[in-house]
Amino acid sequence: MSDAPRPAPSSLDLRGVRKSFDGGWTFAVDGVSLSIAPGAFTALVGASGSGKTTLLKTINRLVEPDAGEVRIDGRLVGEQPAPELRRTIGYAFQGVGLFPHLSVAENIGVTPRLLGWERARIAARTAELIALVGLGSEHLARAPDQLSGGQQQRVGLARALAAEPRVLLLDEPFGALDAVLREDLGAQVRAIHDRLGLTTVMVTHDVMEAVLLADTVAVMHGGKLLAHEAPGALLAGHPDPFVRALMESPRRLAERVAELTRAHAS
Numbered sequence: 001m002s003d004a005p006r007p008a009p010s011s012l013d014l015r016g017v018r019k020s021f022d023g024g025w026t027f028a029v030d031g032v033s034l035s036i037a038p039g040a041f042t043a044l045v046g047a048s049g050s051g052k053t054t055l056l057k058t059i060n061r062l063v064e065p066d067a068g069e070v071r072i073d074g075r076l077v078g079e080q081p082a083p084e085l086r087r088t089i090g091y092a093f094q095g096v097g098l099f100p101h102l103s104v105a106e107n108i109g110v111t112p113r114l115l116g117w118e119r120a121r122i123a124a125r126t127a128e129l130i131a132l133v134g135l136g137s138e139h140l141a142r143a144p145d146q147l148s149g150g151q152q153q154r155v156g157l158a159r160a161l162a163a164e165p166r167v168l169l170l171d172e173p174f175g176a177l178d179a180v181l182r183e184d185l186g187a188q189v190r191a192i193h194d195r196l197g198l199t200t201v202m203v204t205h206d207v208m209e210a211v212l213l214a215d216t217v218a219v220m221h222g223g224k225l226l227a228h229e230a231p232g233a234l235l236a237g238h239p240d241p242f243v244r245a246l247m248e249s250p251r252r253l254a255e256r257v258a259e260l261t262r263a264h265a266s
């Protein structure tokens with residue numbers, strides 16, 4: 001990966017973001033304000049249907065909010081042409097979303113091609129990324145449907161990183177991976193984030209993963225943001241009962257595993 005000097009990391013600011021898909025009867029995202037510091041890695045957690053994907057998509061304008069503002073480095077995203085904006089934001093879709101008619105290599109190179117990179121640079125970058133996500137180069141010529149679900153997810157991650165984005169949006173990037181691979185790839189994503197000076201928002205169902213990987217954890221419920229704090233602060237307790245219950249789950253699991261281990265050893 002290029003180690004050329006990179007600009008300072010981007011800040012991300014959402015103010016009063018709302019989105020309804022039914023003309024205002026219900027709100028998928030209901031007045032969310034969220035500030036993410038330059039270079040922070042934020043995990044976005046919450047129940048299914050709580051608005052995580054919708055909120056994430058307002059950042060790269062795959063969803064246009066009904067109200068509110070989204071800014072990257074102080075610039076309103078709504079005032080930037082969407083295609084241009086999206087080339088500076090890496091995005092890995094929930095459920096992968098690879099282009100089925102393109103090979104793995106072509107999928108990874110989509111944005112660099114749009115940006116007019118030379119073929120040799122795209123090929124070098126593609127080779128680098130496929131190795132980074134732990135796949136052999138023999139996968140590059142394959143079609144997405146010749147890969148397992150977990151392999152497709154890793155290609156999706158490589159594609160999101162291909163054009164050296166400043167902001168990385170990951171929507172359940174490890175959903176189809178087994179636990180060991182998930183942990184390994186999570187640590188790798190965190191290392192890539194640190195090395196490239198990215199600002200990352202990662203949606204995950206896994207609270208344990210969120211608290212172990214992220215600098216801050218944002219909790220959504222019914223379209224609202226209930227909390228946004230450092231993992232340690234959230235684990236120490238929170239006034240909201242939903243947040244408290246959610247944050248207790250990693251500790252409960254860890255305690256049960258420790259108990260089982262003790263019982264086995266004695």
Ligand SMILES: Nc1ncnc2c1ncn2[C@@H]1O[C@H](COP(=O)(O)OP(=O)(O)OP(=O)(O)O)[C@@H](O)[C@H]1O
Pocket residue numbers: 021028046047048049050051052053054055094
């Ligand atoms: N394009 C759409 N049209 C209509 N309703 C939508 C659309 N996208 C999302 N919704 C609705 O908005 C709400 C929030 O959905 P969203 O996908 O943001 O949730 P989520 O937190 O990402 O859930 P999950 O964890 O299951 O992925 C849901 O009630 C969903 O049905």
Ligand SMILES: [Mg+2]
Pocket residue numbers: 052053054094171
């Ligand atoms: Mg979702």
